[in-house]
Amino acid sequence: MxxxxxxxxxxxxxxxxxxxxxxxxxxxxxxxxxxxxxxxxxxxxxxxxxxxxxxxxxxxxxxxxxxxxxxxxxxxxxxxxxxxxxxxxxxxxxxxxxxxxxxxxxxxxxxxxxxxxxxxxxxxxxxxxxxxxxxxxxxxxxxxxxxxxxxxxxxxxxxxxxxxxxxxxxxxxxxxxxxxxxxxRKTLGDLLGIQTRVPAAATASPGRVMSLSSKNGFNDYFLFNDLRNGDTTIHSWDILETTDRQKHLCHLLLQNRRKRVYGRLDGNPLSLPHFQSLDPTVALDELLALVDLGILEAEEYLFDVASPKRHALAEEESMVLACAAGGQLVIDDLKGNRSLGLGRGGIARTVEALKEKGIITCREIRYDFKNTKISTGLFGVNRIFLPSSDRFPTLVASDTTDYIALDDIEPTTTEDYRRQFLEKIYRSGRFRRISKREACLMQGFPGEFRLPDxxxxxxxxxxxxxxxxxxxxxxxxxxxxxxxxxxxxxxxxxxxxxxxx
Known part of the structure; x- marks a missing residue:
């Protein structure tokens, strides 16, 4: 009425x-x-x-x-x-x-x-x-x-x-x-019809609380990426079958790739000698095994530059060679040079062309994580929000890779929280994208609001x-x-x- x-x-x-x-x-x-x-x-x-x-x-x-x-x-x-x-x-x-x-x-x-x-x-x-x-x-x-x-x-x-x-x-x-x-505040559990309980305060020192929803030192969602670390961050080596030794190598890279000693970018690949300076027992075949698993990626990082006098150069090739210093070309210098205007794809194509002409030769190979875009997550998942969360990320016109868990968990420690999530939610497939009804409710519309299929x-x-x-x-x-x-x-x-x- x-x-x-x-x-x-x-x-x-x-x-x-x-x-x-x-x-x-x-x-x-x-x-x-x-x-x-x-x-x-x-x-x-x-x-x-x-x-x-x-x-x-x-x-x-x-x-x-x-x-x-x-x-x-x-x-x-x-x-x-x-x-x-x-x-x-x-x-x-x-x-x-x-x-x-x-x-x-x-x-x-x-x-x-x-x-x-x-x-x-x-x-x-x-x-x-x-x-x-x-x-x-x-x-x-x-x-x-x-x-x-x-x-x-x-x-x-x-x-x-x-x-x-x-x-x-x-x-x-x-x-x-x-x-x-x-x-x-309403929670995702209210939308799902799941009763949730606020966890007891974490008994272990929690990691940095993330920006959205948290209670008593426990984040209400898990973030999937290889470039950050925290109690509720899930890495590719947590998902794929890896040994403790392989996890150790991944953590070495994670903990050191942002240090200035390895380069000027926010995240830098590390060479085999870099790994060995951190742990003398690291062997090349161990890094290559992580490459085969799809966790690491090998990258040609440093090149020796020969004289290009006998070669006709395209404009972009000349631009790339102009970044060389002391007879060497560093990939970092290209990635950080916005005036090149080539973008990552254009740089890669130009470097390949210079290699084919014999003008540059790779001197150093480094290793970085294969998944280096935080926003894309891992294996199609960016974040999974628990029913206890009182907020889901902003709904936008394009779909996202954020999911909701279909069960709640009751952690006692931060380590237990991570273990329960992996076993009861992620590996059990107890998560999914939001439904049309849930999207309506998240915007305050009735669940039965009529929308296209x-x-x-x-x-x-x-x-x-x-x-x-x-x-x-x-x-x-x-x-x-x-x-x-x-x-x-x-x-x-x-x-x-x-x-x-």
Missing amino acids: EQESKFTFVDLFSGIGGFRMALAANGGSCLGFSEISRDAVETYCDNFAEASDGNLGDVRKIEALPPHDLLTAGVPCQSWSIAGKNLGFDDDRGQLWNDTLYLLKQSRPKAFIFENVKGLVDPRNESALGHILERIREAGYHARHHVINSCDHGVPQNRVRVYIVGFRNKGCFERFRLPPPLEA ARARWMKLVGNSVSVPVIDMLCKAILETGVFAPKTKKPGSRTSVAAGS
Whole structure:
């Protein structure tokens, strides 16, 4: 049953209706929405029983909006190149932020909520944010930006976004207050229907607590990569069948590859003599065995350079040879030289071409981990979150390699925590990607919210949406200012006034 209308709103960049769901639940009546994604429009109309002709279409082509009380806009992130143009509201259409501000100026609602990615408040975008706020002020509004994490307001998702909330009436603006974050947070276990318990404090000294969710010294998720170490980091040598000796060699590399003595990069491969300086018993065949396992990778690192006088050189070959010094060429010098403009693939191809011409000859081979991209994880897994976690990584339009565990574990020590996870969760296959229903719940939509069947399609729609509980919180705070209160007569006066007029 719909509530009696307390205010009207227009929903720009509506997506699948995150703004609308929250505002309608608080008595708002939608007078029109604007969206250009076909999937989003169909999903919006299906779930809100909205006729497709309610779509106002491309924001860049809208000349006027119907009179309304509240304007909302989940403005897509851009490069924010609008800063510094100062062309005026009628002359700078085409940039989505400018189009939004143009419609705000034209329609003059009593209040608005604009949403954007957290990058808008980064120092590098300071001028862009300042430009937006100045344009809002020029339009006759009092506004402030707020950085809000969805996990603080009722959903288990780490989603930090910027919300600009503004009022035409200064008194309403001054009365606007955000409520404090919720003390009781939902967990992934609430979504899965799994009862979780907070682990007792770790009896061993815990490693560095990671940035998302942790309790009593235990991280609520396990990270899969070979370049970092910690109590809840899983390495490829933990997954593949390896001996204690092989694990020892991997840890030697892990603990030393970032030391400056081995190179100038953040992570450097080590040669056989380097390994032997750390442990004199290391043999070449041991390193090659780890290469065969797919844990290490051999890399030609240092080259002797011969005279190229008898060879015709391509431009990129000359550029690479220009990095040589003292008759030697170091791969580090190429990787760290941005002016080359070749990228890793271009460097590798050019080095091969110079080898084929006999201009360079490998002098030193080094060894590094094969998996050197932290974000890609290992064997298709980046992170696995336990049901006890109160936040999942930000849902984005593209799918991720983050998973949820289907069982909880009760560790007693940090060593036991790792052992239980590997045995009960990872090796038992008790983990999976989030489902469509769970993605909806992580954004505050009903689990039965209707979305396309294809995972790529619904993941894009949900990932591009706003979190419904955050909008619900903002809407309630706006209502409490009295901005939409009905007009009342002043005693002894024939005129009428309203809080938000």
